[in-house]
Amino acid sequence: xxxxxxxxxxxxxxxxxxxxxxxxxxxxxxxxxxxxxxTSEPDFKTLKQLxxxxxxxxxxxxxxxxxxxxxxxxxxxxxxxRLMTAEQQxxxxxxxxxxxxxxxxxxxxxxSS
Numbered sequence: 452x453x454x455x456x457x458x459x460x461x462x463x464x465x466x467x468x469x470x471x472x473x474x475x476x477x478x479x480x481x482x483x484x485x486x487x488x489x490t491s492e493p494d495f496k497t498l499k500q501l502x503x504x505x506x507x508x509x510x511x512x513x514x515x516x517x518x519x520x521x522x523x524x525x526x527x528x529x530x531x532x533r534l535m536t537a538e539q540q541x542x543x544x545x546x547x548x549x550x551x552x553x554x555x556x557x558x559x560x561x562x563s564s
Contacts, residue, residue: 455489457512461505462487476500 462472473483478497485491493501502509532540 453489453514454492454512455487457514458501459487461507465505472501472504476504 462469469483469487470480472478473480476497482491486493498509498512502512505512532543535543
């Protein structure tokens with residue numbers, strides 16, 4: 452999905468109008484219309500504003516990643532991870548790998564049943 456379609460989908464998903472988004476971000480409605488129609492593209496500053504407004508990443512808007520943004524759990528894990536020492540981070544990663552392997556074994560066991 453290209454930028455204009457992602458933007459259009461976000462506007463619809465949030466039950467907004469192009470005019471409302473344009474007003475909220477101090478963008479001319481005609482400029483917003485150009486973004487949605489795919490006849491123009493925002494500069495970096497506006498792209499960043501749009502991403503923040505819709506709580507998505509610029510990568511998502513540019514179709515670099517299909518995921519809108521991190522989930523709450525992912526953000527919480529990252530926050531906790533950053534508070535750890537390097538040694539604790541290493542142990543945390545190793546423990547995570549143990550959980551992943553356990554899940555894989557569990558899935559394999561269900562397939563062979």
